[in-house]
Amino acid sequence: MLEIAGLRAGYGTVEILRGVDLVVGKGEIVALLGSNGAGKSTLNNTVCGLYRPFGGAVQFDGRNIADAASMSIVQAGLIQVPEGRRVFPNLSVRDNLELGSYRRGKPARRHNLDRVIGIFPRLGERLQQAAGTLSGGEQQMLAIGRGLMGEPKLLILDEPSLGLSPVLVEEMFALIRRLNGDGLSILLVEQNVMQSLAIAHRAYVLENGQIALSGPAADLAQHPDLRRSYLGQ
C-alpha cells in the first residue's frame, strides 16, 4: 500500500531523514517508533506532501507520490492525523468534520458524519461548539474523526496518545485496533512503545533519521536493544 525507499528529507539544507525504507501493507497496523526529534513527523509530513523530499521514492497504491502536492495525496486516500491535532479552532465541530471530506469522500458526507459520531458520541453532543474550546482529548477525537471523513485507505496517526490521560490512552489504542479491524490500514507513529507494539503487526524504530530496527511487533517487543533504550532494562 505504502512503500518508502531510500527517503531523504529535511528542512532547507539540513537533512533529517537519511535514507529511510518503510512499507505498510494492506490491512496492517505498522508502528513507527522513536524518541523525540528522531524525525518521525518529518517522515509523515514529507510523505503527505507538506515538504518536498530531497531524494528517494514514495509509492502509494502503486502510484509515485514523492513529488505530489498534499491535495492530490489526500485525493488518493493517504490521510494524516497530525501531531498537535491541528483542528480548525474557529470552526464548529461539525464544520471541522465536514471539511474532512473537502477533497475526498464528499458524496458520502452525511453517512460518514453519522458513522464518526457513532464512533465518538462526545463529538455528536458538541457539533455546534467551536473546536478551539474542546478539551485536548476531544480535539484528538475530532482530528481523527476529520481524518476518517476523507475515507482514508491508509491513515497516518502521529502521536495520537500525546497529552491524553492514561484512561484515554487505553481508549485510543482500543479504537485504533477497532478501526483496523474494520479494514483500515494504519501507520501509527508513537513514543508509547509497548502499547503500540501490543496492537501493531510490524514496527520500525527510527533513530537519527535512519531505521535502526524493524520486524514483527511481537519480536521487537522482546528485542534487547529496544528494551534497553526505551524501557531502561
Place this chain on the structure above:
Amino acid sequence: MLDPGILFAGVLNGLLAGGVYVLVAVGLTLIYGVLHIINFAHGSLLMLAMYAVFFLWRLTGVDPYAALPIVIGGAFVFGYILYRLVIGRLSHGRDENILLITLGVSIVIDNVALLIFGGDTQTIETPYASSFVELGAALLPLPKIISFVASLLLCIVLGLFLARSDTGKAIRAVARERQGARLVGIDVDNIFALSYGIGIACLGAAACLLMPTYYVTPSSGHAFVLVAFTIVVLGGMGSFAGAAVGGLVIGVIESLGGLLLGEQLGQIGISVVFILILLLKPSGLFGARQ
C-alpha cells in the same frame, strides 16, 4: 445643544455613509484574516475600480448600479490574477514580503493612474444623484440609501458564503490553521488568491456604490482606506462582524464629528477613535478571540 432633529439626521446620514465603509473594511479584514497582512494596495485598487465605473459610464453609458455585477466580477478576477501572478509569486510564502509587495503594487498603480488618467477630478452625472427621501426630520440622499442597502445585502451574501459553503469554510480554516487545511486537501495557495480576489471584489462593489455621489482622482482611494483601517482596528483585525459593526459606528462618528466640528474637522473624530482603541482595547471590539 444641537437640535434633536438635526442630530437624528446626522446619525442616519452617518449610518448610510457607513454602509460603503463596511464593504471596504470587510475586504481589508478578510485579506488580513487569511493572509495575515495589511493590504497596502487596497486604496489604489479601490481607485482603479472607481475609474472602471467612471469609464464604463462615460464610454458605454452603463449606469454605475447596473455596472455592479460587471465591476464586482472584474475586480475579483483582477485581484485573483494579481495575487497569483505578482503577490503570491514574489512573496515566496512569507507574510512580511507580501506586505512590502502590496505597498509596491500600490505605488505602481497610483503613478500609472496619474500618468494615464491625469490628475483631474472625474464625476458621473446620474438623474437620481440629487434625489432625496424624507424620513421624519431627516432628508436622506437616495444614492446613499441605495448604497447602504446594497452594501448590507452584499455583506450578508458574503457572510453566508463564508459560513455555509465548503469554499467559505475552507477560507476560514486557512485563516487559522494552514497546515491542518493542507492535510484535508485544501489548496491553500488557491484559497489565498480567492480571498484576495474576494477582498478586491468588495472594492469593486464599493466603487459602483460610491461613484453616483463621489468623484475619482488618482489619489481618492486613500481617504477610504484610512477610514477602513480604523474600522478594522475598531472591530478587531480579521473579524467580519467587527468590520460590519465598526463601519457603521465610524460612519456615525464621522457624521456627528462633521456636525459638531464642521465638515473639515469631521475626520478628526475618526483619528481620535483610532488612537483611543489602540490605547484602551488594542484587540478591538470583536478581536478578543484571537
